[in-house]
Amino acid sequence: MSSENHSCQSNYLTFKGKYAGVWGWLFSTDHKRIGILYLYSILSFFIAGAFLGLLMKLELIAPGSTIMRAQTYNGFFTLHGITMIFLIVIPGIPAVFGNFFLPLLIGARDVAFPRLNLLSWWIYILGALVALSSQFLGSDPPDTGWTFYAPYSFRTGTNMLPAVLGAFILGFSSILTGLNFIVTIHRLRAPGMTWLRMPLFPWSLYGTAWIQLLATPIIGITLLMVVAERTLKIGFFDPTLGGDPVLYQHLFWIYSHPAVYIMILPAMGIISELLPAFARKPIFGYKAIVVSTLLIAFIGYFVWGHHMFTAGMSGTAQFAFSFLTFLVAIPSAVKVFNWLATLYKGSIHIQTPFLWAASFLFVFMIGGMSGLVLGALATNVHLHDTAFVVAHFHFIVFGGVGYAFMAGIHYWFPKMFGRMYDSGWANTGWGLFFSGFLTLYFPMFILGMKGMPRRYFDYLPEFHGLNVISSLGAMLMLFGLAIVLINLMRAARRGAAAPDNPWGALTLEWTVPSPPPVANFIDIPTIVTHPYDYSILQPKDLSK
Amino acid sequence: MFSSNLSNFSQGVNTAFIVILGIIGFFLVGLTAVLIYFIVKYRASKHPVASQVSGNTTLEIIWTLIPLLLVLGMFYFGWVAWKPMESRPPRNAMHIKTTARMWNWSFTYENGKVTDTLYIPVGLPVALDMEALDVIHSLYIPVFRIKKDIVPGTPRLTWFIANSPGSYDLFCTEYCGLQHSTMITLVKALPGEDFEAWYASLDTTSAQSTVQIAPPASEEGRKLIKQVGCTACHTTDGTRLVGPTYKGLFGKTEIVITGKEERTITVDEAYIRTSILDPNKDIVKGYTKGLMLSYGNQLNEEEIQKIIDYLRTLQ
Numbered sequence: 001m002s003s004e005n006h007s008c009q010s011n012y013l014t015f016k017g018k019y020a021g022v023w024g025w026l027f028s029t030d031h032k033r034i035g036i037l038y039l040y041s042i043l044s045f046f047i048a049g050a051f052l053g054l055l056m057k058l059e060l061i062a063p064g065s066t067i068m069r070a071q072t073y074n075g076f077f078t079l080h081g082i083t084m085i086f087l088i089v090i091p092g093i094p095a096v097f098g099n100f101f102l103p104l105l106i107g108a109r110d111v112a113f114p115r116l117n118l119l120s121w122w123i124y125i126l127g128a129l130v131a132l133s134s135q136f137l138g139s140d141p142p143d144t145g146w147t148f149y150a151p152y153s154f155r156t157g158t159n160m161l162p163a164v165l166g167a168f169i170l171g172f173s174s175i176l177t178g179l180n181f182i183v184t185i186h187r188l189r190a191p192g193m194t195w196l197r198m199p200l201f202p203w204s205l206y207g208t209a210w211i212q213l214l215a216t217p218i219i220g221i222t223l224l225m226v227v228a229e230r231t232l233k234i235g236f237f238d239p240t241l242g243g244d245p246v247l248y249q250h251l252f253w254i255y256s257h258p259a260v261y262i263m264i265l266p267a268m269g270i271i272s273e274l275l276p277a278f279a280r281k282p283i284f285g286y287k288a289i290v291v292s293t294l295l296i297a298f299i300g301y302f303v304w305g306h307h308m309f310t311a312g313m314s315g316t317a318q319f320a321f322s323f324l325t326f327l328v329a330i331p332s333a334v335k336v337f338n339w340l341a342t343l344y345k346g347s348i349h350i351q352t353p354f355l356w357a358a359s360f361l362f363v364f365m366i367g368g369m370s371g372l373v374l375g376a377l378a379t380n381v382h383l384h385d386t387a388f389v390v391a392h393f394h395f396i397v398f399g400g401v402g403y404a405f406m407a408g409i410h411y412w413f414p415k416m417f418g419r420m421y422d423s424g425w426a427n428t429g430w431g432l433f434f435s436g437f438l439t440l441y442f443p444m445f446i447l448g449m450k451g452m453p454r455r456y457f458d459y460l461p462e463f464h465g466l467n468v469i470s471s472l473g474a475m476l477m478l479f480g481l482a483i484v485l486i487n488l489m490r491a492a493r494r495g496a497a498a499p500d501n502p503w504g505a506l507t508l509e510w511t512v513p514s515p516p517p518v519a520n521f522i523d524i525p526t527i528v529t530h531p532y533d534y535s536i537l538q539p540k541d542l543s544k
Numbered sequence: 545m546f547s548s549n550l551s552n553f554s555q556g557v558n559t560a561f562i563v564i565l566g567i568i569g570f571f572l573v574g575l576t577a578v579l580i581y582f583i584v585k586y587r588a589s590k591h592p593v594a595s596q597v598s599g600n601t602t603l604e605i606i607w608t609l610i611p612l613l614l615v616l617g618m619f620y621f622g623w624v625a626w627k628p629m630e631s632r633p634p635r636n637a638m639h640i641k642t643t644a645r646m647w648n649w650s651f652t653y654e655n656g657k658v659t660d661t662l663y664i665p666v667g668l669p670v671a672l673d674m675e676a677l678d679v680i681h682s683l684y685i686p687v688f689r690i691k692k693d694i695v696p697g698t699p700r701l702t703w704f705i706a707n708s709p710g711s712y713d714l715f716c717t718e719y720c721g722l723q724h725s726t727m728i729t730l731v732k733a734l735p736g737e738d739f740e741a742w743y744a745s746l747d748t749t750s751a752q753s754t755v756q757i758a759p760p761a762s763e764e765g766r767k768l769i770k771q772v773g774c775t776a777c778h779t780t781d782g783t784r785l786v787g788p789t790y791k792g793l794f795g796k797t798e799i800v801i802t803g804k805e806e807r808t809i810t811v812d813e814a815y816i817r818t819s820i821l822d823p824n825k826d827i828v829k830g831y832t833k834g835l836m837l838s839y840g841n842q843l844n845e846e847e848i849q850k851i852i853d854y855l856r857t858l859q
């Protein structure tokens with residue numbers, strides 16, 4: 001695996017193509033450059049979204065108005081939700097790591113439709129700008145929450161339409177990326193890479209892509225119906241026009257529940273790549289993980305009703321939705337057991353990516369198990385729309401996706417930038433972030449059980465103590481986050497040169513130089529083994 | 545948290561909580577311990593060569609089937625405790641008409657009494673016939689373990705039996721706009737005869753009222769605006785909320801927008817009456833149209849007069 005035989009080619013970072021400078025990035029169809037474009041856009045939005053979250057937590061540090069007014073707070077949680085969900089976690093891992101690493105992992109030179117891929121990024125930016133324009137154009141910023149529930153979203157005097165339209169445009173980006181990945185995986189795998197020799201991150205992208213393709217149109221249609229109702233006064237959801245608000249909730253969650261799996265499946269994929277690499281042994285139960293990925297993608301379509309247990313559905317529907325929600329927990333549990341078993345008798349290298357992966361397992365278990373409390377009917381009635389749901393959601397989405405993203409960036413950073421980060425600072429940042437995260441979200445479980453509703457600008461004095469702890473946790477977490485990000489940004493410019501394979505991992509991306517050359521592989525490799533067959537390197541290569 | 549037994553549903557819900565939290569607590573602690581144990585035991589410095597096990601079908605089957613049985617159990621406990629909440633209320637239930645609007649609750653009793661606090665007798669089934677006037681709200685009484693969304697255009701019903709006297713929080717849990725977090729009131733559960741005494745009295749808000757002197761009209765106006773929720777949006781001390789303050793309102797000169805036209809008016813009885821019955825006709829400049837709905841079906845002519853009398857006193 002020496003890089004000499006690639007040295008005639010320039011790497012993707014320094015490559016000079018048709019356009020120079022920044023245009024060489026904005027108009028590049030290289031999947032790696034597109035991945036980096038997504039990385040920078042998503043990171044910028046994330047920093048803004050996280051800052052909004054911190055301001056909300058500071059507001060909640062004491063009852064009554066602390067640093068802002070109710071209208072501002074309601075606008076903040078709406079913007080925080082829209083940014084985090086539609087601009088960050090839904091595109092997130094597939095857009096950044098999927099784009100960058102899917103072709104490298106399956107031995108391809110690019111995705112199947114490179115220009116469509118670039119178009120997806122442009123559509124993403126357009127959608128983001130339209131959504132964010134709601135903050136500056138027209139009357140007050142939207143204050144409906146990211147769910148845009150009817151009929152409040154029609155009655156509010158705020159500027160809701162651009163936000164909805166933005167979400168609609170972002171949907172197209174999601175659909176095109178999904179389509180691109182499905183074709184890439186079907187058509188461009190290296191010779192010898194049968195389906196069951198494909199690494200697990202591509203598998204998770206494959207499951208995700210199908211959800212993106214099949215579920216996203218529903219939110220598109222729903223949001224168009226909202227636009228039609230607001231502008232043409234056609235009554236779909238507004239009771240004053242003869243519509244049904246609960247229909248809106250059904251349509252919204254038919255997309256938005258599977259969307260949770262769009263977020264979490266690629267995260268599971270990253271973890272499944274990392275654990276074998278750091279334990280130096282094959283993933284335990286490869287087939288079980290593949291099957292559970294596909295099962296989650298499939299059953300995940302039929303559980304949306306669990307967001308509506310108090311909305312007044314029929315008893316039969318409630319029964320079925322609760323039952324299916326419990327069923328979808330099984331494949332997730334199977335994955336957790338397989339991940340743990342992967343560590344069994346491994347040779348575990350405790351490095352930064354592994355710390356993120358191991359803490360992912362912990363927060364993901366809490367997130368998933370608190371989902372069971374919400375999936376059961378009787379306990380759901382008590383906890384629905386309380387701080388418990390917010391805690392659950394942040395454990396699974398921020399904990400799940402966020403930790404996997406962090407694990408991924410610390411794992412693949414040397415490959416992406418050809419440089420190493422300082423692992424001391426990286427580990428310190430992780431420690432602070434992890435402690436802050438638990439301090440921030442754990443008290444919210446208790447607050448919810450005690451009955452504190454969500455989306456509350458103000459609260460009763462009995463909820464004060466736990467809110468203080470939670471707000472302090474938010475500060476600690478953001479402090480840790482700042483260390484992590486500054487460390488990475490510094491490393492991208494000034495880090496020491498990274499070797500081709502710093503972790504001793506086996507998948508194909510580690511066989512090319514860091515950073516990879518424009519065409520990825522000089523010769524497309526032929527695959528003869530399972531992706532995690534660490535026995536071939538035993539014992540001398542990996543005993544160090 | 546799960547031992548109180550304040551309503552007829554508490555026990556079932558508490559059992560479901562204890563069963564589910566017990567199972568997941570056990571697994572969370574157990575699996576975390578395994579995770580930490582593996583990391584410590586098999587760290588590279590102690591265990592330099594990894595064993596290349598890649599799967600075990602028996603184990604896969606075991607750890608699919610055991611969680612399956614456990615989740616079926618959790619599902620069952622959740623379902624049995626929930627079923628009675630969805631059942632019809634008993635025949636002898638006392639029906640209270642519950643109206644939710646931005647951003648207050650009002651409760652109308654069978655004898656015509658109207659309150660902003662929910663008064664209920666202990667030990668008797670109470671059924672709330674709920675209605676939302678503007679957007680979706682959700683009635684939530686945590687200690688009774690009940691919650692139900694109230695969707696405008698569809699009547700909703702929930703019922704319960706309170707087990708012990710006391711005063712409990714009642715929240716709105718469906719986000720409904722600016723003052724969502726202040727859409728809170730109290731449930732006062734009174735023992736049988738205390739409730740009867742309150743129910744028979746003229747007093748609309750206070751449980752302990754013993755003196756029954758007819759108050760001046762303006763005093764009734766003051767109570768009325770609290771009861772139907774005007775004060776959720778209009779203050780009486782000069783602070784600005786979503787609607788103009790009442791302080792110094794009567795007799796004031798205001799610029800209002802009628803349709804698209806601006807005009808200058810003086811606030812008088814007629815203007816206040818229009819503002820209550822057709823609130824979006826003349827909007828004071830600088831305030832948002834469409835937030836307030838007509839109170840025509842909640843206030844009669846006599847009550848509107850009392851409110852006007854009260855507003856006159858706020859100079």
Ligand SMILES: [Cu+2]
Nearest residue numbers: 257260304307
């Ligand atoms: Cu869901």
Ligand SMILES: [Cu+2]
Nearest residue numbers: 716718720724
């Ligand atoms: Cu509300």
